[in-house]
Amino acid sequence: MKKRILIADDDINIIASLKYVLAEQGFDIIAVTTPQSVLEHLEQQTVDLVLLDMNFQQDTTSGAEGLQLVSAVQRIDANIPVIVMTGWATIDIAVEAMQAGAKDFIQKPWNNERLLSAIKTQFALAQSNQMAERLNQQNKLLTGQTQLADENAIVAYSAKMKELMATLTDLAQSDMSILLSGSNGTGKSMLAAYVHSVSARAAHSFVPVNMGAIPESLFESEMFGHKKGAFTDAKENRIGRFEMAEQGTLFLDELANIPLAQQAKLLRVLEERKYEVVGSSKSHDADVRIISATNSDLLEQIANNQFRQDLYYRLNTVEIRVPSLAERVEDIPYLAQHFLQLFSVKYHRSCPALSDAALTKLQQYDWPGNIRELSHLMERLLFTSKKAVIDSQDIMLTANGERENSLDDPQLTMNEIEKVTLIKRLAFHRGNATETAKSLGFSRSGYYRRLAKYELD
Numbered sequence: 001m002k003k004r005i006l007i008a009d010d011d012i013n014i015i016a017s018l019k020y021v022l023a024e025q026g027f028d029i030i031a032v033t034t035p036q037s038v039l040e041h042l043e044q045q046t047v048d049l050v051l052l053d054m055n056f057q058q059d060t061t062s063g064a065e066g067l068q069l070v071s072a073v074q075r076i077d078a079n080i081p082v083i084v085m086t087g088w089a090t091i092d093i094a095v096e097a098m099q100a101g102a103k104d105f106i107q108k109p110w111n112n113e114r115l116l117s118a119i120k121t122q123f124a125l126a127q128s129n130q131m132a133e134r135l136n137q138q139n140k141l142l143t144g145q146t147q148l149a150d151e152n153a154i155v156a157y158s159a160k161m162k163e164l165m166a167t168l169t170d171l172a173q174s175d176m177s178i179l180l181s182g183s184n185g186t187g188k189s190m191l192a193a194y195v196h197s198v199s200a201r202a203a204h205s206f207v208p209v210n211m212g213a214i215p216e217s218l219f220e221s222e223m224f225g226h227k228k229g230a231f232t233d234a235k236e237n238r239i240g241r242f243e244m245a246e247q248g249t250l251f252l253d254e255l256a257n258i259p260l261a262q263q264a265k266l267l268r269v270l271e272e273r274k275y276e277v278v279g280s281s282k283s284h285d286a287d288v289r290i291i292s293a294t295n296s297d298l299l300e301q302i303a304n305n306q307f308r309q310d311l312y313y314r315l316n317t318v319e320i321r322v323p324s325l326a327e328r329v330e331d332i333p334y335l336a337q338h339f340l341q342l343f344s345v346k347y348h349r350s351c352p353a354l355s356d357a358a359l360t361k362l363q364q365y366d367w368p369g370n371i372r373e374l375s376h377l378m379e380r381l382l383f384t385s386k387k388a389v390i391d392s393q394d395i396m397l398t399a400n401g402e403r404e405n406s407l408d409d410p411q412l413t414m415n416e417i418e419k420v421t422l423i424k425r426l427a428f429h430r431g432n433a434t435e436t437a438k439s440l441g442f443s444r445s446g447y448y449r450r451l452a453k454y455e456l457d
């Protein structure tokens with residue numbers, strides 16, 4: 001949009017030549033000849049800059065009239081830059097005008113280049129002030145929300161996520177088994193907990209179990225519990241996950257990692273709605289709602305005889321696909337700010353803002369690790385950028401979606417090297433846990449132990 005300049009001078013010849021010079025530069029010009037009409041115009045329309053004569057009556061040389069007008073303009077809108085002009089320039093008038101709020105001072109007869117450069121400088125300054133003010137407001141808003149920072153708050157602004165949340169809220173009212181599918185880090189665990197929290201079972205426990213992390217030999221003991229002495233290592237009675245989730249929700253995460261033999265045991269419990277504690281023959285009712293999650297293609301696993309079809313049908317009364325982050329780029333700015341806020345509260349640091357260019361960069365990246373990756377990046381940026389406004393060059397991403405973490409850094413400890421390697425390998429296998437563990441030579445439980453250790457889970 002064209003910038004609008006208000007010229008105020010009582011000499012119509014001066015107005016004519018200023019108009020000529022400025023209109024040629026593409027500015028929209030309004031010209032007035034009395035102090036009163038300056039104020040009237042400012043009250044009625046948007047003006048981006050005022051070019052003001054300091055002496056409206058030719059015989060006055062004090063500049064008092066101009067000074068009063070500068071102050072009056074400031075009272076109407078302190079953000080409008082005022083450049084004063086006078087034919088009787090003295091350093092005193094210049095100083096007074098600046099003190100009254102003028103941003104610059106031009107001496108008549110003026111030099112066109114100097115005049116244009118002064119005007120352009122004011123427009124550039126006004127724009128950056130406006131930007132700083134916007135960021136300041138955003139920061140205030142975020143700091144004001146500090147008390148409300150909630151790591152369980154689900155960010156869902158995109159149409160896809162709004163629809164998904166509405167479906168889940170609806171399904172939560174039923175007792176149906178829900179299978180959440182989607183890549184790693186898309187929020188499946190969080191959404192499972194959400195369903196529980198708005199369901200009729202909310203007053204009871206939500207019990208997550210990472211099926212990949214349970215050693216095969218301990219599956220029954222973990223899930224159904226054991227009696228003291230039931231096997232060599234059973235030194236105490238142990239409550240299983242089904243019992244913990246009694247009347248609540250049992251969340252079976254990484255479902256595809258259940259070995260076939262254990263799948264049969266789980267299926268029996270789900271069919272009969274009864275289970276036995278290891279070392280006891282007494283049956284317990286399994287009053288739990290099951291939500292499960294997977295990032296694998298279960299149909300492919302069924303076709304390869306790695307997953308039981310009957311168990312799949314038992315668990316997927318409803319199957320919901322959680323979209324990857326790249327499929328909901330509209331959420332990225334909100335998520336990024338949400339995590340910056342959460343981490344700044346956690347680490348007692350002031351919360352930085354993200355520049356528009358930084359947000360664009362985040363939206364153009366493909367996020368193989370999805371929301372978890374975004375969250376880790378925001379945590380890291382809080383320490384590496386240390387700026388009030390994070391800009392695009394502060395964000396280290398590469399075009400193919402891999403992080404620029406160098407293992408050659410001589411400062412890295414062995415743990416840090418392991419963590420970086422794990423992150424890189426996970427990204428390489430696009431979040432596939434089985435492939436990542438296999439390629440690093442870790443057992444499934446060893447892999448999950450490390451994920452937990454480095455807080456990558």
Ligand SMILES: Nc1ncnc2c1ncn2[C@@H]1O[C@H](COP(=O)(O)OP(=O)(O)OP(=O)(O)O)[C@@H](O)[C@H]1O
Binds near residue numbers: 153184189372375
């Ligand atoms: N919509 C969201 N709003 C805010 N935070 C989110 C959202 N979705 C996910 N998160 C956060 O991102 C991280 C990863 O989410 P979560 O663990 O639920 O993903 P997941 O799909 O279960 O991952 P995995 O398949 O690896 O188990 C968590 O810290 C979670 O709190």
